[in-house]
Amino acid sequence: xxxxxxxxxxxxxxxxxxxxxxxxxxxxxxxxxxxxxxxxxxxxxxxxxxxxxxxxxxxxxxxxxxxxxxxxxxxxxxxxxxxxxxxxxxxxxxxxxxxxxxxxxxxxxxxxxxxxxxxxxxxxxxxxxxxxxxxxxxxxxxxxxxxxxxxxxxxxxxxxxxxxxxxxxxxxxxxxxxxxxxxxxxxxxxxxxxxxxxxxxxxxxxxxxxxxxxxxxxxxxxxxxxxxxxxxxxxxxxxxxxxxxxxxxxxxxxxxxxxxxxxxxxxxxxxxxxxxxxxxxxxxxxxxxxxxxxxxxxxxxxxxxxxxxxxxxxxxxxxxxxxxxxxxxxxxxxxxxxxxxxxxxxxxxxxxxxxxxxxxxxxxxxxxxxxxxxxxxxxxxxxxxxxxxxxxxxxxxxxxxxxxxxxxxxxxxxxxxxxxxxxxxxxxxxxxxxxxxxxxxxxxxxxxxxxxxxxxxxxxxxxxxxxxxxxxxxxxxxxxxxxxxxxxxxxxxxxxxxxxxxxxxxxxxxxxxxxxxxxxxx
Amino acid sequence: xxxxxxxxxxxxxxxxxxxxxxxxxxxxxxxxxxxxxxxxxxxxxxxxxxxxxxxxxxxxxxxxxxxxxxxxxxxxxxxxxxxxxxxxxxxxxxxxxxxxxxxxxxxxxxxxxxxxxxxxxxxxxxxxxxxxxxxxxxxxxxxxxxxxxxxxxxxxxxxxxxxxxxxxxxxx
Ligand code: SF4
Numbered sequence: 001x002x003x004x005x006x007x008x009x010x011x012x013x014x015x016x017x018x019x020x021x022x023x024x025x026x027x028x029x030x031x032x033x034x035x036x037x038x039x040x041x042x043x044x045x046x047x048x049x050x051x052x053x054x055x056x057x058x059x060x061x062x063x064x065x066x067x068x069x070x071x072x073x074x075x076x077x078x079x080x081x082x083x084x085x086x087x088x089x090x091x092x093x094x095x096x097x098x099x100x101x102x103x104x105x106x107x108x109x110x111x112x113x114x115x116x117x118x119x120x121x122x123x124x125x126x127x128x129x130x131x132x133x134x135x136x137x138x139x140x141x142x143x144x145x146x147x148x149x150x151x152x153x154x155x156x157x158x159x160x161x162x163x164x165x166x167x168x169x170x171x172x173x174x175x176x177x178x179x180x181x182x183x184x185x186x187x188x189x190x191x192x193x194x195x196x197x198x199x200x201x202x203x204x205x206x207x208x209x210x211x212x213x214x215x216x217x218x219x220x221x222x223x224x225x226x227x228x229x230x231x232x233x234x235x236x237x238x239x240x241x242x243x244x245x246x247x248x249x250x251x252x253x254x255x256x257x258x259x260x261x262x263x264x265x266x267x268x269x270x271x272x273x274x275x276x277x278x279x280x281x282x283x284x285x286x287x288x289x290x291x292x293x294x295x296x297x298x299x300x301x302x303x304x305x306x307x308x309x310x311x312x313x314x315x316x317x318x319x320x321x322x323x324x325x326x327x328x329x330x331x332x333x334x335x336x337x338x339x340x341x342x343x344x345x346x347x348x349x350x351x352x353x354x355x356x357x358x359x360x361x362x363x364x365x366x367x368x369x370x371x372x373x374x375x376x377x378x379x380x381x382x383x384x385x386x387x388x389x390x391x392x393x394x395x396x397x398x399x400x401x402x403x404x405x406x407x408x409x410x411x412x413x414x415x416x417x418x419x420x421x422x423x424x425x426x427x428x429x430x431x432x433x434x435x436x437x438x439x440x441x442x443x444x445x446x447x448x449x450x451x452x453x454x455x456x457x458x459x460x461x462x463x464x465x466x467x468x469x470x471x472x473x474x475x476x477x478x479x480x481x482x483x484x485x486x487x488x489x490x491x492x493x494x495x496x497x498x499x500x501x502x503x504x505x506x507x508x509x510x511x512x513x514x515x516x517x518x519x520x521x522x
Numbered sequence: 523x524x525x526x527x528x529x530x531x532x533x534x535x536x537x538x539x540x541x542x543x544x545x546x547x548x549x550x551x552x553x554x555x556x557x558x559x560x561x562x563x564x565x566x567x568x569x570x571x572x573x574x575x576x577x578x579x580x581x582x583x584x585x586x587x588x589x590x591x592x593x594x595x596x597x598x599x600x601x602x603x604x605x606x607x608x609x610x611x612x613x614x615x616x617x618x619x620x621x622x623x624x625x626x627x628x629x630x631x632x633x634x635x636x637x638x639x640x641x642x643x644x645x646x647x648x649x650x651x652x653x654x655x656x657x658x659x660x661x662x663x664x665x666x667x668x669x670x671x672x673x674x675x676x677x678x679x680x681x682x683x684x685x686x687x688x689x690x691x692x693x694x
Pocket of ligand 1: 226229576577578579580581615616617642643644645646650651674675676
């Protein structure tokens with residue numbers, strides 16, 4: 001595989017995914033060639049491979065990392081997703097700091113250290129991230145020999161302080177004032193203006209990755225879907241795709257169309273909810289009530305047609321758990337939602353207070369977005385034109401010709417505009433899927449392999465790309481699963497987007513990103 | 523003009539609110555310590571504080587949903603408040619992550635008596651798919667006293683409302 005003129009030894013796994021093993025010392029050069037080509041780092045995670053026998057490194061899906069630890073990274077490149085792994089020593093596992101090239105690596109590296117004791121050498125920020133006080137320093141939950149005994153430590157975290165005359169701090173959270181997830185925000189302000197915002201996350205860390213260990217493949221799909229419940233179908237699909245790459249079985253085409261249908265319903269539902277809340281946050285409760293009325297209608301129809309309002313557990317390894325028998329109601333609702341959303345957009349467009357509050361608020365300029373790796377919906381609102389459904393379409397997206405929405409302004413209004421455009425596009429996709437879905441079976445039985453295999457899945461969720469990497473042990477049980485949420489990349493950009501804005505605009509800016517806490521806390 | 527369009531849309535939409543569900547006393551887990559007359563005073567003006575103790579954010583979706591127009595909870599006298607000091611009910615979701623255990627206990631302590639705790643979702647009722655681990659304390663009642671447990675993943679809005687009403691309607 002050639003990246004920016006440099007030849008790398010990566011093999012195609014199909015579905016626009018490339019796989020390779022490189023030496024830890026080569027990681028920086030690899031990352032640099034991705035960067036030179038205009039690509040991005042998507043995810044970074046580690047694994048404890050000490051119990052694995054060294055297997056033939058060339059074999060498909062062989063867990064060939066040898067008897068130490070491994071660091072894994074996934075990048076978006078012009079040719080698709082490049083997944084590379086490097087072996088690390090069992091005694092002193094370390095790899096070069098990637099944040100110098102891709103700043104978004106910072107928190108992922110810190111989390112990898114908290115969970116596995118793998119060190120990013122030369123990293124500037126050595127503070128803990130997911131570890132608060134629930135397990136002691138020097139003890140690493142994702143090591144296979146981790147002693148689960150609960151030891152509690154006093155939690156201390158050195159925030160970066162703004163010194164001098166005038167600035168003062170506002171600590172917010174972890175329990176917030178509204179119905180949102182928990183996290184801590186430390187504002188340093190002068191008057192009403194924000195000089196600095198520092199986030200501390202990890203409060204909802206509930207040991208998801210450890211929980212996967214030893215799970216059967218079917219239960220794993222349920223857990224994957226609950227990494228971030230609002231992106232259930234995206235996670236479940238990415239997980240199943242990973243399992244399917246690992247085991248090599250083919251899913252019936254109808255099942256793939258059903259999965260895409262669920263994913264687009266999920267996108268519409270979340271965007272409708274957010275558009276309502278964006279209205280609410282500028283004191284237009286009319287907008288909230290209208291959009292939530294529409295969202296509720298979609299949820300109820302999903303419940304009636306597929307048995308669950310949020311389509312939980314409808315995507316399973318091997319296919320889909322439920323079929324679409326009669327799509328007429330869905331066609332009718334999609335048509336009506338589109339008409340109503342257009343009506344509401346006309347109102348948002350003409351509402352002076354709403355426009356005034358949203359325009360030029362919470363700006364992330366395109367150049368900064370590119371440098372820091374802003375992704376997904378928020379990325380597209382800052383001219384980062386990536387959408388896996390468009391550039392790297394898998395069945396059925398390769399036949400649906402998805403239109404991408406982008407914006408250059410990078411403010412709250414741009415993120416609202418992208419949502420509006422994506423709702424309309426997804427409603428079109430829903431109709432196209434209902435009309436074009438091929439006949440056939442909706443699931444095949446899953447064959448459990450009897451050797452170590454691995455795979456990766458990659459889905460454009462409503463928030464951005466969801467990635468799940470899976471390794472299945474020789475016993476057919478999950479050995480290591482890493483789910484990755486786009487919120488990892490986007491949270492740090494919220495710290496930047498708020499700078500120079502006034503504190504009362506924070507809820508609005510925050511909502512315009514609407515990032516997942518659970519998805520990044522794991 | 524926006525105002526004109528808004529009014530037009532409001533009239534065209536009409537009233538979509540639905541009747542309130544009945545309380546479901548079978549969801550109650552411990553005897554109410556409250557006197558019946560206090561309940562009468564309390565009536566149906568209820569303030570709730572939601573606390574996410576480590577959920578996957580799925581349960582939150584349904585809490586948002588009950589604030590929508592079809593459920594009209596403000597019309598029933600139920601409202602969500604920003605501070606635990608202002609509420610009667612804590613609506614708690616998730617398995618309790620160890621990183622939030624202290625925050626949840628403090629929130630509970632900050633809530634004035636009389637208070638009720640509704641544990642929402644399979645995770646809140648029994649730890650759900652996350653269970654107990656190095657990072658999770660499991661169900662809510664492992665950390666604070668719980669009055670009503672509402673199962674489901676996530677519980678749908680009507681079940682959730684029945685649970686909330688069960689918490690405060692005592693033996694009535
Ligand atoms: S009960 Fe289900 S929806 Fe609620 S937090 Fe648990 S996994 Fe998520």
